[in-house]
Amino acid sequence: MAAKKLRRAQLSQEMCERLSRYQITTCQDFLCLSLLELMKVTGQSYYEVQKLLCKVSRACAPKMQTAYEMKLRKSVNPSSAFLSTTLHGLDRVLHGGVPCGSLTEITSPPGCGKTQFCIMLSVLATLPVSMGGLDGAVIYIDTEAAFSAERLIEIAANRFPAYFDSDEKLLCMTRSIHLYRELTCCSVLKRIMSLEEEIISKKVQLIIIDSVASVVRKEFDTKLQGNLAERSNFLTRGASVLKYLAEEFSIPVILTNQITTSLSSGPGIRADLVSPVDDLSLSEGSRTKGNGQK
Amino acid sequence: MQREVGTLPLAPALRARLAAAGFQTAQELLDTGPCGLSKEIGISREEALEALQVVRQECQGGAARPTGGSGATRTYTALELLEEEQSQGFIITFCSALDNILGGGVQLTKITEICGAPGVGKTQLCMQLAVDVQIPECFGGVAGEAVFIDTEGSFMVDRVVDIAAACVQHCHLIAEAQQEEDHRKALETFSLENILSHIYYFRCRDYTELLAQVYLLPEFLSEHSKVRLVVIDGIAFPFRHDFEDLSLRTRLLNGLAQQLIIVANDHKSAVVLTNQMTTRIGQSQSTLVPALGESWGHAATVRLIFHWDNSQRLATLYKSPSQKESTIAYHITSHGFRDVQPPAVTHSTEGTELNPRKRPRAREEQ
Numbered sequence: 284m285a286a287k288k289l290r291r292a293q294l295s296q297e298m299c300e301r302l303s304r305y306q307i308t309t310c311q312d313f314l315c316l317s318l319l320e321l322m323k324v325t326g327q328s329y330y331e332v333q334k335l336l337c338k339v340s341r342a343c344a345p346k347m348q349t350a351y352e353m354k355l356r357k358s359v360n361p362s363s364a365f366l367s368t369t370l371h372g373l374d375r376v377l378h379g380g381v382p383c384g385s386l387t388e389i390t391s392p393p394g395c396g397k398t399q400f401c402i403m404l405s406v407l408a409t410l411p412v413s414m415g416g417l418d419g420a421v422i423y424i425d426t427e428a429a430f431s432a433e434r435l436i437e438i439a440a441n442r443f444p445a446y447f448d449s450d451e452k453l454l455c456m457t458r459s460i461h462l463y464r465e466l467t468c469c470s471v472l473k474r475i476m477s478l479e480e481e482i483i484s485k486k487v488q489l490i491i492i493d494s495v496a497s498v499v500r501k502e503f504d505t506k507l508q509g510n511l512a513e514r515s516n517f518l519t520r521g522a523s524v525l526k527y528l529a530e531e532f533s534i535p536v537i538l539t540n541q542i543t544t545s546l547s548s549g550p551g552i553r554a555d556l557v558s559p560v561d562d563l564s565l566s567e568g569s570r571t572k573g574n575g576q577k
Numbered sequence: 578m579q580r581e582v583g584t585l586p587l588a589p590a591l592r593a594r595l596a597a598a599g600f601q602t603a604q605e606l607l608d609t610g611p612c613g614l615s616k617e618i619g620i621s622r623e624e625a626l627e628a629l630q631v632v633r634q635e636c637q638g639g640a641a642r643p644t645g646g647s648g649a650t651r652t653y654t655a656l657e658l659l660e661e662e663q664s665q666g667f668i669i670t671f672c673s674a675l676d677n678i679l680g681g682g683v684q685l686t687k688i689t690e691i692c693g694a695p696g697v698g699k700t701q702l703c704m705q706l707a708v709d710v711q712i713p714e715c716f717g718g719v720a721g722e723a724v725f726i727d728t729e730g731s732f733m734v735d736r737v738v739d740i741a742a743a744c745v746q747h748c749h750l751i752a753e754a755q756q757e758e759d760h761r762k763a764l765e766t767f768s769l770e771n772i773l774s775h776i777y778y779f780r781c782r783d784y785t786e787l788l789a790q791v792y793l794l795p796e797f798l799s800e801h802s803k804v805r806l807v808v809i810d811g812i813a814f815p816f817r818h819d820f821e822d823l824s825l826r827t828r829l830l831n832g833l834a835q836q837l838i839i840v841a842n843d844h845k846s847a848v849v850l851t852n853q854m855t856t857r858i859g860q861s862q863s864t865l866v867p868a869l870g871e872s873w874g875h876a877a878t879v880r881l882i883f884h885w886d887n888s889q890r891l892a893t894l895y896k897s898p899s900q901k902e903s904t905i906a907y908h909i910t911s912h913g914f915r916d917v918q919p920p921a922v923t924h925s926t927e928g929t930e931l932n933p934r935k936r937p938r939a940r941e942e943q
Contacts, residue, residue: 310785310789311785314785314788314789314792315788315825315829317828317832322588322589323589326588326589326590327588328586328587328588328591328631329586329587330586330631331588336792337792337793337796339789340788340789340790340792340793341789341793342789343785343786343789344779344786344789344790344793345779345780345781345782345786345790346779347777347778347779347797348777348778349773349774349775349776349777349778350707350725350734350737350772350773350774350776350778351770351773351774351776353734353778354734354735354738354773357734357735385730511856511858515817515818515855516817516818517818519814519817519818520818523782523783523814523815523818526729526730527782529730530730530780
């Protein structure tokens, strides 16, 4: 939306040409200027400039929906709202399972089973809807090289022996799990940016990133100056793209995080990355979040 | 009438021509008339007429000022302001301790900012307020509608349904206990469906959409004149990345704050913003402070900071022009934002905990 060219915002041709002489070509450039600067650049009076601002804003602004319309839309297809984890206690606490359309974060100390959980969810996502799955492909971005294809087949064969009764079924399932090994923050971000087309072409129904914390902690030492800002820059940029993908395609996105010790007098264990990423936090090792939170 | 031509809101090219032709005051322009003006400067008659209309509008606005007529600036006496403030309603939060420290609830015509770490309850409070603003006047509410601008995608419709259902239930109980006619009539329109239809939701994905939406807000509010609450959930999120030029960010945020102040005042609505926390690395320790920098701290009139103390959620009133700094505990239940049973109000013993630059308040006799 930001990069939308002013031509498509229904400004007149000469106005667009005049603005492009000042290097103002997108709606973002236009809206970042103050009123006086706009008057100078467009050569219009104060009231005219306000009208132009409204026109450009209307081209960028989001559509209004009432909460009632959102509820109606959700109630039309309720089954696609969650991916059940098949762990009954967990599903009950989460009111159905891992929610579609938002980000979920899994945190724990090492060895608790985050990667195993992710592998199991990948299997579940490839199952048909009648068995509680999402009948789609999975994109698995692995930063720790911890994904094991043999373990994947073992889980599938032992958990659903009736469904995966032949080798072809297993191979078919493995073919729909797309694994990407990314070892730097830069490549993770590039991969996240390229996901939109992959989701459409491969009919992806689940995105897993295991784990965000390891690349970030490897590259950003928060004791060095300036690193905190860069780290938060990377995290929020990735988070906003992932949120957009989750909402646009109504699919669940799962991220794993690590535990760090906070050296204050408060609770000893705290999840790393106080980031704006998490909509939901399933902390296996540390305290669970309070009730009433979806 | 003696206003200089250079200060009029005309197009810069036109102003340059007028200055070159020797015009100095607005009165000269009005005396010349459109035909004379068009001949002297070399513009068409229609353009000259438009320019004169702008000039006349500006000057008339100025002349009406001393008599206190309707215009951009009006003088009020403090007594008028006092009467207005006392008759204004508050938006209650259903947590009586929080309402107490705020002086009644979230105030209309003011900007309230809620800061806190993720998961502490900011969006929950925003959703609660979006429902509470619609409570009918006979139950103590302001009977307004709500605009919810979401930048983080954390708005959950199902949760709003739970909160709204609990609120309607609460009002039904009051109506049964008091058995008054207007209570029953109000309850007919105060239903789940109505509550949800009066929450206007906008999802802004980056700061351009947010800026665009705030520019369009005055128009939207004049069409929907019953709106009494504007929530921007996550004002920090779109501004925390993609900004190498921090001075541009400060400028955009200041512009945003000014527009929100205008919206709050002109439309008599409360503006609620939520902010994130960031770590400030000091010499010996690092503290959690509200994000977006020091200059953003001036934008909001009232500032609340939500934080954890072991497993108890606390809310601290950090900045307020009329209330004392205090901390209270609150709870988030399946019905929404509530008190801790029993409600406990503790005054912070050291105001220096959160902001070392604030002078500690001398302890008063209770």
